[in-house]
Amino acid sequence: MEWKIFSGSRTGLVGLVGTDAGTASSEYAIATIAAAAFAAILYAVITGEPITAALEGLVRRALDVAF
Incomplete structure (x- = not known):
């Protein structure tokens, strides 16, 4: 991360501000990880015995319907 020093405040204080370089990439990475975790949880729920x-049972009842 690149840091820039600035001193434009009225009190004359000097501070450090980080640039936003790479912010979008890290946001996409976090969103991708969250989506993968959600998919894993959903897969575990759907493949569980009750579901x-x-x-x-739903498919069996649908196939047993008399026309």
Whole structure:
């Protein structure tokens, strides 16, 4: 990270401000990690026994409907 020194305040204080270089990349990385974690949790829930049994029952009832 590159730092710039500035002294434009009325009190004459000197401060350090970091540039925003790479901010968008880090935001995309965090969003990608969050999406992958959500997908992993969703996969674990969907492949769980109660959900699998419910979906199987739904498909069986749909196939057993008389026309």
